[in-house]
Amino acid sequence: MDRRYINLILILILVAAIIWVDLPRGEGQKGLKIGSFERTLNPVLGLDLRGGMQVLLSPQQGISATRQDLEDTSKILESRANGLGVSEVLFQVAGEKYILGQFPGLTNTEDVIAAVKQTGLLEFIDTGSTQLEPGTVVVTDYTGAQVDAETPASNETGQVWRTVMTGVDIKNVAVAADQGVGGYVVNFELTDTGTQVFKDHTTANVGNFLTIVLDKRVISSPRISTAIPDGQGQISGSFTAETANNLAVTLRYGRLSVPVEVVESRVVGPTLGSDSLTKSLRAGVIGFAIVALFMLLYYRVPGAIAVIAIAIYAGLTFALFKLIPVTLTLPSIAGFLLSTGSALDANILIFERLKEELRNGRTLRQAVDLGWKRAWPSIRDSNIATIITSIILFWFGSTFGATLVKGFALTLALGVLVSLFTAVFVSRTFLGIVVDFIKSDQIKKSFGL
């Protein structure tokens, strides 16, 4: 069989696959699963299109963090946010020194962020016969963790206190209602080592104060009334249900490897997000219709081929966005639009050359072959230059946490690759086949000469 017709069959199979992937999936419908490769086949929308909140956290000034520190911290942040009942939240390391937190669908997340970003270094310090007021900032001799720079470095008690034990030795925490005064307390259970340390200290210091400090700030300063041998304890200190729960969550997932601060926060309201999405979809459809009309009127038969090729291009790119998956944001749509421009350009280049060759008196078959051959170097070289540019931009975007640039570069590179493929494979195959069906007296009309 003719090579062109084999290609046509392959294209039809591809189109069927594209349609299957691109069809919208309803709730609970199955996605794609091949071995460990599993996709829901729902488009992943960025927060600017679906609404939500995004924060960029970085280690506090003057504190160094390795990649591993950031990874650990981001995991703990995510666990804490989940522990607070926030769903779908995602924390990931972005660039050399940032952690990107995304809260889809939420707009009022300041409280959540304030709760999850605290370092959470809990210390039990021996304050001897002194009772400290809650909120007092203290200095301790514990140096195992980097200090939280958000807490003022001032030493309000004028003394360096000895740390008996830190939160690392806590095994279990639970929030409970305070039987006596109302309000809430956090109960904790210690590890074996912790139990031993606690037992020794409380036995030797009955009557003294054992002050509980979070991130160098006093929570409460209870007096040791008897020795505590069983490793069970309680933190009380005028908690509400919410603050008690926040503390419990903080303790449960451990302290952050590095103290962090919010350097950027972006909230997009749900209406603005969906508004942008529907408008861009509508704009895409209208834009495509106009381009299709122009191509048909100006280039006639090849114009129709171009419209089919562009439709396959757009469908294939969208299918790839679903399969990879690529998060769709406004910048990534801009990248996609630019690559659509170059897909169109590839077709226009071929057709202009084709017309030129026809005017020079070639036969249709010769003109199609030559038009393709002469247009190809310019299509290839211009698109390779674009791919080189997008690779560098992608690398830049991922190294420096510029997600916007990264999204743009990714969809641009993908789109350009797909447009090269459709120009080589789809446009050329269709042109080759159509040639068989056009009689020589119809050439002028069919090609808009």
Add this chain to the structure above:
Amino acid sequence: MNILGKRYLFFALSLIIILPGLILLAINGMPLSIDFKGGTLLEVSFEDGSLPSTEAIKKIYDQNGITDLQVQATTEGTLLLRSSELSDSLRQTVLDVLEQEAGSPVIIQKSDTVGPSIGQGVTQRAIQAVALAALAVVVYITFAFRGVPHAFRYGVCAIIAMIHDVLIVLALTGYGAKLFGWQIDSLYLTALLTVIGFSVQDKIVVFDRIRENNRILRKLDFEKLANHSIVQTLQRSINTQLMTVEFLLLALALFGGVSLREFAVILLVGLLSGTYSSIFIAAPLLVVWENKEWKTWFSKRQATTS
């Protein structure tokens, strides 16, 4: 059609457009948004559609010690409030008072807070990345055009013309900032990257024709050859331009929203410039280089009309 013969006219035209815009930018400073210099941007609307007066809002900010507030009403019935960085609690206070002032619940469309340290690093690195990309493109073009004499010139001229397009966009920003209060934000950066990508791609398509004709028409004078090549690709340039720009224009004009309209206009002008500069800047520069015309620039003007 003799396009290249009038090359100095086109250079002058570009300068006339670019220089005043750059001077405006130099005088007024770059209109950087909070994305680059840090600060808070709030976009709010109110449930019953009412909007408090600018003075009333300014007063609320003043009372909280924020004196650099800029208020802008959008065509969508929302307010854009730009100021220096507001802490979480201060932002909440401001919103609460706004709600009382308007007598209607406030709807937060958008709320961006960016710390001062973050933007500077990113901008600097973005410029480095684009410079690196430009260098890579020069290397690639030199390689791809190795069959023609002075392949290196094609890469350099393409990049100079690309810089021309960036300058056009910057000049436009200067005018837009002066007239409509445009700001350079992260969406602007996306538009600029799109222009850069398109520009380089378009230059290569036009140069490709010179490369091809170089093989066929070896005897021809370079200026005539380049001119011939431009004329041959003219139809394609117009159609592609019409289509990509038409496409983007429609897509983006319908997006709506103040910031996106700015984005659409920048793209329109930038992409138009991308096509324009392939024909009227990049190719003429090749001819200038081929003839080494700078030698006659400062001697009396007899040689330029050749």
